[in-house]
Amino acid sequence: MFRRGYLDNGIPVLMERIRGVRSVCLGIWVKVGSRYETRQTNGISHFLEHMFFKGTENRSQKEIAVEIDSLGGDLNAYTSKETTTFYIKLLDDYLDKGIELLMDIFLNSKLPEDEIEKEKGIVIEEIKMVEDTPDDYIHDLFSEYAWNREGLGLGILGTRKTVRSFTRKDLLEHIRKYYTVDNIVISCAGNIEHENVLGMLNGYMGSASNTSSASSLSRPTFRHGTKVVTKDCAEVHLCIGTEGIAQGSPERYAMLLMNTVVGAGVSSRLFQEIREQRGLAYSVYSYISSYHDSGLFSVYAGTGRKRYQQVIDLVRDELVGLRDTLSEDELTRAKKQLKGNLVLALESTSGRMNNLARQEIYYGKHITPSEIIKAIDGVRFSEVRDLADRLFTDRRFALTVLGPVKNASV
Numbered sequence: 001m002f003r004r005g006y007l008d009n010g011i012p013v014l015m016e017r018i019r020g021v022r023s024v025c026l027g028i029w030v031k032v033g034s035r036y037e038t039r040q041t042n043g044i045s046h047f048l049e050h051m052f053f054k055g056t057e058n059r060s061q062k063e064i065a066v067e068i069d070s071l072g073g074d075l076n077a078y079t080s081k082e083t084t085t086f087y088i089k090l091l092d093d094y095l096d097k098g099i100e101l102l103m104d105i106f107l108n109s110k111l112p113e114d115e116i117e118k119e120k121g122i123v124i125e126e127i128k129m130v131e132d133t134p135d136d137y138i139h140d141l142f143s144e145y146a147w148n149r150e151g152l153g154l155g156i157l158g159t160r161k162t163v164r165s166f167t168r169k170d171l172l173e174h175i176r177k178y179y180t181v182d183n184i185v186i187s188c189a190g191n192i193e194h195e196n197v198l199g200m201l202n203g204y205m206g207s208a209s210n211t212s213s214a215s216s217l218s219r220p221t222f223r224h225g226t227k228v229v230t231k232d233c234a235e236v237h238l239c240i241g242t243e244g245i246a247q248g249s250p251e252r253y254a255m256l257l258m259n260t261v262v263g264a265g266v267s268s269r270l271f272q273e274i275r276e277q278r279g280l281a282y283s284v285y286s287y288i289s290s291y292h293d294s295g296l297f298s299v300y301a302g303t304g305r306k307r308y309q310q311v312i313d314l315v316r317d318e319l320v321g322l323r324d325t326l327s328e329d330e331l332t333r334a335k336k337q338l339k340g341n342l343v344l345a346l347e348s349t350s351g352r353m354n355n356l357a358r359q360e361i362y363y364g365k366h367i368t369p370s371e372i373i374k375a376i377d378g379v380r381f382s383e384v385r386d387l388a389d390r391l392f393t394d395r396r397f398a399l400t401v402l403g404p405v406k407n408a409s410v
Helices: 044-051 061-070 092-108 113-131 134-146 160-165 168-178 194-205 252-263 269-277 308-325 328-345 349-362 369-377 381-392
Strands: 002-006 012-017 023-030 074-079 084-091 184-190 225-230 236-243 281-290 295-303 398-403
Touching (some): 012 194, 012 349, 084 349, 092 194, 184 194, 252 308, 252 328, 269 281, 269 295, 295 308, 328 369, 328 381
Antiparallel strands (some): 023 184, 236 295
């Protein structure tokens, strides 16, 4: 059973009671991420997320860790391009303790100077780890190139230089600017009582009254072309893509179905053609990144240094030809696959919690699974074909290549 409530200060609280489970997942979502940063402050949203766990007025960092482990729960956070999320998942018996712990971290973190300096080293090691994992790093390089290192093109972790520059004053200013009542959404799913959850949250956050002074976003400009980053890797890693659609676009279900046909799953065109039929790659897939006002449709592949241009050509030809080769049977199979994936993703309380918050942030309303399934079934063949025509036919692709090569073309 879904219910939307509001704290006394207007913060929306999305709640879904799920009978037959013993877990609860509750998340606090702040509408800020790397997109809202500048080249000089890049990575501060992610760095601040780390610092919230370094001790509060009531608990040390170790006491926080010991307490969540003693509850058998999961307390964590993550940063994306447009949001920062703090969440706790635990047994329903401990919900009151879990909410108190999460709120203590969110509202009372001390951000001690010595921990800031220590955390800089930790985050820099995290940056190095990504750079040493080329099948992860290529996605950052692709986004950076396609969006010209502005807004959506800024990496979530930041750079060594920016991370080293952060001060406690910078973190406090980021909180003041973005961690405001009009910039927060709370979501909760599991074995809960709606009024109980709302009452507890109101007691902790209902009296806050700070509002945002952040400026509005400008729509990003997609850049097509090729960028090659030469690196001594065992494989050549590549991303090919084009500008996609916004998260709230009416074409989003057509986009999901097109992605399913092209490269989502072992029956997809790219997996079957590039891996199974030709043996050119172990990993090949397509994916969608959608934001408030734009997005990317991307294909990733990891292949050999003598084969990468062949893989690029195959991916390009598959995308360009999709308009004329898509079949009704493929679309029917994609609908079944997508609906199954949706149901499986929503079978966990954490999946439901994430879904509730994202719907509120991007659509401003709750969309039930049955409504989503109906929308997927309602997508017409012509809609998917027209979308493929618009995105791919003019060949305005961005290509990023990482590996022991010096040139490539799309």
